[in-house]
Amino acid sequence: MLVHGVWATDGLAFWAETPDISPSTPRSRGAAASRPHPWAAPADGVAAVLGLVDAPSRTLELLLPGSAAEPLPSPETGRLAEVTRPRLRPWQVPAVVPPAAQALRLLDEHAATATLRHWATVATFARDLVRRGRVLPCLIPPEGPRAETDMWVVPPLDARAGWRAVLTRADAAYFRELALAMPPACRTSGTERPSAEVLREALDTFADALVRQAVTEPLVTAPRTAHDRWLAALTGPDAACPDVPELRRELEKWHESVAAAEGATRVCFRLLEPADSDDWRVELALQAADDPSLYVPAAVVWSGERATGLPGRPERELLAGLGRAVRLYPELDHALRVPEPSELTLDTAGAFGFLRQAAPLLQAAGFGVQLPRWAGRTRLGLKLTTRTKKQAAATSQGFGLRELVDFRVDLAVGDETIGEEELAELARLKVPLVRVRGQWVELDDRQLKAALKAVESGRTGEASAADILREVVQGDDELPLLEIDADGVLGDLLSGQAERRLTPLVTPAGLDATLRPYQERGLAWLSFLSELGLGGVLADDMGLGKTITTLALLVHERAETAGRERAGAPTLLVCPMSLIGNWQREAARFAPGLRVYVHHGSGRDAAEIDGADLVITTYGTAYRDLETLKAHEWRRVVCDEAQAIKNSGTLQAQAVRSIPTGTRLALTGTPVENHLAELWSIMEFANPGLLGPRARFRTRFQEPIEARQDEQAAQALKRATGPFILRRLKTDKSIISDLPDKIEVKEWCPLTTEQATLYQAVVDDMLAKIDSSEGIERRGLVLAAMAKLKQVCNHPAHLLKDGSLLAGRSGKLARLEQLSEEILAEGEKALLFTQYAEFGTMLQPYLAQRLDRPVLWLHGGLPKKTRDRLVDRFQHDPEPMLFVLSLKAAGVGLNLTAANHVVHVDRWWNPAVEDQATDRAFRIGQRKNVQVRKLICGGTLEERVDQMIERKKALAERVVGTGEEWLTDLSTAELREVFTLTAEGVG
Numbered sequence: 001m002l003v004h005g006v007w008a009t010d011g012l013a014f015w016a017e018t019p020d021i022s023p024s025t026p027r028s029r030g031a032a033a034s035r036p037h038p039w040a041a042p043a044d045g046v047a048a049v050l051g052l053v054d055a056p057s058r059t060l061e062l063l064l065p066g067s068a069a070e071p072l073p074s075p076e077t078g079r080l081a082e083v084t085r086p087r088l089r090p091w092q093v094p095a096v097v098p099p100a101a102q103a104l105r106l107l108d109e110h111a112a113t114a115t116l117r118h119w120a121t122v123a124t125f126a127r128d129l130v131r132r133g134r135v136l137p138c139l140i141p142p143e144g145p146r147a148e149t150d151m152w153v154v155p156p157l158d159a160r161a162g163w164r165a166v167l168t169r170a171d172a173a174y175f176r177e178l179a180l181a182m183p184p185a186c187r188t189s190g191t192e193r194p195s196a197e198v199l200r201e202a203l204d205t206f207a208d209a210l211v212r213q214a215v216t217e218p219l220v221t222a223p224r225t226a227h228d229r230w231l232a233a234l235t236g237p238d239a240a241c242p243d244v245p246e247l248r249r250e251l252e253k254w255h256e257s258v259a260a261a262e263g264a265t266r267v268c269f270r271l272l273e274p275a276d277s278d279d280w281r282v283e284l285a286l287q288a289a290d291d292p293s294l295y296v297p298a299a300v301v302w303s304g305e306r307a308t309g310l311p312g313r314p315e316r317e318l319l320a321g322l323g324r325a326v327r328l329y330p331e332l333d334h335a336l337r338v339p340e341p342s343e344l345t346l347d348t349a350g351a352f353g354f355l356r357q358a359a360p361l362l363q364a365a366g367f368g369v370q371l372p373r374w375a376g377r378t379r380l381g382l383k384l385t386t387r388t389k390k391q392a393a394a395t396s397q398g399f400g401l402r403e404l405v406d407f408r409v410d411l412a413v414g415d416e417t418i419g420e421e422e423l424a425e426l427a428r429l430k431v432p433l434v435r436v437r438g439q440w441v442e443l444d445d446r447q448l449k450a451a452l453k454a455v456e457s458g459r460t461g462e463a464s465a466a467d468i469l470r471e472v473v474q475g476d477d478e479l480p481l482l483e484i485d486a487d488g489v490l491g492d493l494l495s496g497q498a499e500r501r502l503t504p505l506v507t508p509a510g511l512d513a514t515l516r517p518y519q520e521r522g523l524a525w526l527s528f529l530s531e532l533g534l535g536g537v538l539a540d541d542m543g544l545g546k547t548i549t550t551l552a553l554l555v556h557e558r559a560e561t562a563g564r565e566r567a568g569a570p571t572l573l574v575c576p577m578s579l580i581g582n583w584q585r586e587a588a589r590f591a592p593g594l595r596v597y598v599h600h601g602s603g604r605d606a607a608e609i610d611g612a613d614l615v616i617t618t619y620g621t622a623y624r625d626l627e628t629l630k631a632h633e634w635r636r637v638v639c640d641e642a643q644a645i646k647n648s649g650t651l652q653a654q655a656v657r658s659i660p661t662g663t664r665l666a667l668t669g670t671p672v673e674n675h676l677a678e679l680w681s682i683m684e685f686a687n688p689g690l691l692g693p694r695a696r697f698r699t700r701f702q703e704p705i706e707a708r709q710d711e712q713a714a715q716a717l718k719r720a721t722g723p724f725i726l727r728r729l730k731t732d733k734s735i736i737s738d739l740p741d742k743i744e745v746k747e748w749c750p751l752t753t754e755q756a757t758l759y760q761a762v763v764d765d766m767l768a769k770i771d772s773s774e775g776i777e778r779r780g781l782v783l784a785a786m787a788k789l790k791q792v793c794n795h796p797a798h799l800l801k802d803g804s805l806l807a808g809r810s811g812k813l814a815r816l817e818q819l820s821e822e823i824l825a826e827g828e829k830a831l832l833f834t835q836y837a838e839f840g841t842m843l844q845p846y847l848a849q850r851l852d853r854p855v856l857w858l859h860g861g862l863p864k865k866t867r868d869r870l871v872d873r874f875q876h877d878p879e880p881m882l883f884v885l886s887l888k889a890a891g892v893g894l895n896l897t898a899a900n901h902v903v904h905v906d907r908w909w910n911p912a913v914e915d916q917a918t919d920r921a922f923r924i925g926q927r928k929n930v931q932v933r934k935l936i937c938g939g940t941l942e943e944r945v946d947q948m949i950e951r952k953k954a955l956a957e958r959v960v961g962t963g964e965e966w967l968t969d970l971s972t973a974e975l976r977e978v979f980t981l982t983a984e985g986v987g
Contacts, residue, residue, distance in 0.1 A: 016040070064188060220330075355371065539670075570635065
């Protein structure tokens with residue numbers, strides 16, 4: 001079942017295709033009346049896949065391309081369309097429309113289709129805006145005309161309070177790019193609307209939901225006036241409030257003034273704790289919006305003293321900002337009763353209200369807020385002390401998770417423990433902010449009750465190491481674990497520093513390689529977890545040797561079981577299909593004693609499994625052969641490129657999690673790419689159930705960290721996952737000191753007059769054809785135009801394919817030739833990557849003749865022996881040379897460290913693909929700094945795509961990253977804007 005997301009009048013609607021079933025309605029030909037979509041899943045089926053209970057559902061009418069008989073299947077189905085000239089027609093689909101907060105959570109977990117990937121990107125943008133305070137409150141009036149109402153009379157609750165995103169400068173530019181990249185299927189519900197209008201509505205809806213998640217305390221608990229009701233409706237689930245036109249106009253002016261004054265100053269509020277008296281103070285100030293260190297107290301502003309960076313009339317800015325802030329924080333009115341307000345005095349209850357209620361609201365609206373260092377951090381919590389009954393060295397030999405340990409749980413405030421008498425005194429005071437041993441502490445009734453209960457239960461005694469581990473990881477919702485003092489093996493594990501504490505395992509006999517020190521520590525860590533029966537996540541940076549470390553573990557374990565009657569169950573390794581050959585080659589090269597069986601392809605034979613040490617399969621095969629794999633005993637299941645299981649609801653993630661095994665290992669360079677839900681999914685594979693149910697993880701960690709940047713929740717998550725995740729970076733010199741630097745440079749190349757003429761001719765010709773076409777024909781024309789324009793940027797002969805001379809006709813080729821000459825003159829080697837095999841075929845003889853140096857050429861059409869011979873020559877021949885490579889054929893799996901220059905001749909649309917290609921040279925074994933150059937024709941499509949990638953990598957990876965298909969959905973006017981050649985592009 002493929003789930004799609006379409007924006008409807010009441011929010012993000014989820015519907016699904018079931019392409020493998022027969023149509024539910026006859027394919028009648030006729031006309032235009034809307035009919036049920038033949039492959040649409042029922043609403044309850046969609047809800048079940050998404051894990052929704054009691055979600056609102058309804059039938060949507062979608063305009064989808066197709067024939068009168070049936071709509072086109074979505075590209076993700078893999079079904080070929082049978083329609084030659086499709087047209088938009090209305091189709092009915094059952095859909096579920098969950099509340100915005102729930103939709104945001106679903107986008108974390110379900111992003112397998114183009115529409116959901118796009119909405120996930122929009123959600124990420126909304127999170128970023130809320131995090132930076134780029135939202136403002138608003139009052140949304142009821143539909144239809146309405147008479148003016150006095151501001152202090154409470155009218156009907158027929159309007160809505162809400163939050164809108166503030167879009168200026170880079171954010172506005174990114175918004176336009178998101179609108180351009182929006183797949184039409186995202187906005188096909190009801191009447192056709194511009195993508196920017198739909199995107200604005202969705203972005204504001206998401207931002208509003210995120211602010212309501214972040215600001216959990218109501219600002220007004222007993223509203224009396226219409227303004228109070230609006231304030232109360234800005235938080236919590238109920239947004240209904242009266243419509244007050246005067247207030248609405250003031251808020252609209254606020255939005256306009258923020259847009260006009262972007263980049264200047266903002267009002268800032270600093271909470272100062274009591275010094276000699278019992279009074280707290282909120283100091284008012286002006287702060288530079290782009291430089292928080294420029295902070296000028298209001299008293300200085302009123303003194304007339306000039307301060308660098310302030311506007312000409314700073315007092316006006318201060319008063320205008322305070323006038324807006326009082327709308328959100330009515331208590332501020334007390335400070336504004338004097339001509340020159342500079343501070344607000346509060347009692348302890350007022351300070352607590354500012355901390356919990358006003359500060360988050362003011363921050364969300366873009367005001368500066370500075371709180372004491374202890375705010376949100378120093379709370380009542382627990383300290384856990386454990387002692388093993390018999391001391392063990394830093395190894396798991398003789399120690400298991402069933403081992404009993406003595407434990408004691410104490411109450412703590414920060415790093416200080418407190419006794420029962422002090423706790424009773426805190427409970428008696430009933431004050432939300434108290435000073436304990438010199439530290440201010442925020443308390444609430446729930447924490448006090450939980451603490452009193454903990455004291456009464458006398459939390460001392462003995463428990464198994466497994467129970468202690470579960471207590472640490474899953475924790476207490478009311479009383480967080482603030483400190484752990486554990487000894488022995490359990491202490492090593494809980495410290496999150498086991499890799500540093502353990503004695504490294506030397507390179508095992510049978511491994512035809514010498515492990516580096518950090519790899520030996522990684523091997524010891526993997527073995528340590530395995531002996532305890534725990535899974536792990538090896539998240540080392542790309543190029544640090546996750547493959548060889550894993551092979552070393554298998555060789556080490558095989559040596560440990562040598563001589564036994566039964567050597568033990570095999571390890572199952574699941575990886576993308578493109579990496580099967582790499583694992584085979586690396587195993588044959590470094591671990592020739594391992595018996596390796598590849599369970600993939602038409603000739604797979606399950607009988608081969610039990611005789612192997614390592615069984616390699618793909619995610620797709622693991623899903624298809626799940627019952628076969630579950631029938632075998634496995635010592636370990638390894639997921640390589642474990643980001644493939646980052647969405648816990650996908651079939652392949654569910655499949656690999658269901659295979660019974662002794663331990664599990666996830667290999668990934670990116671344990672979290674977008675959301676913390678991905679970390680939960682990978683950890684749920686490695687150690688099922690250890691982090692608790694998905695819903696609890698969301699409320700305990702994900703929402704506090706992502707929506708409120710909760711420091712305590714972030715520390716708790718690090719403590720919970722630290723024992724099971726090992727991540728080292730190439731850039732960390734303490735890990736690997738001999739890996740040099742990588743320097744990236746963009747080389748801007750002008751078009752020749754011939755190129756510019758050809759470029760414009762392609763644009764004019766293709767736009768005319770695109771404008772008069774539709775459906776699949778139009779998509780094909782757009783893709784053809786893309787290819788032709790990129791070929792023109794390379795060289796006219798690349799487009800014309802006429803075998804004409806190359807010299808003097810391409811600005812890019814001229815720059816490439818110049819760079820190559822300089823590189824070879826230095827006695828060095830370079831890799832030249834192109835995505836076009838035909839262009840590589842043109843480059844190789846031309847550069848070889850012009851530079852009189854060897855120029856090798858590797859592409860997908862070469863047999864393996866020829867490829868290996870070319871790689872071997874490039875690596876070992878001392879003569880300076882160039883290596884032209886097809887990006888697809890050589891982007892992964894090759895070690896080409898003889899080169900210290902990488903040139904990307906033409907740009908690929910996914911920066912991750914380019915980075916993988918670059919890592920052929922920038923990897924372990926490289927002894928020189930690596931210079932990476934990307935050739936870009938200025939003023940052309942290449943420059944615009946480069947800007948898009950650089951401005952927001954998330955968009956490039958999630959929307960553009962799959963190729964050029966997203967451009968086929970742009971309107972003709974939008975395509976003209978993307979394709980147009982500007983004057984600066986011609987040399």
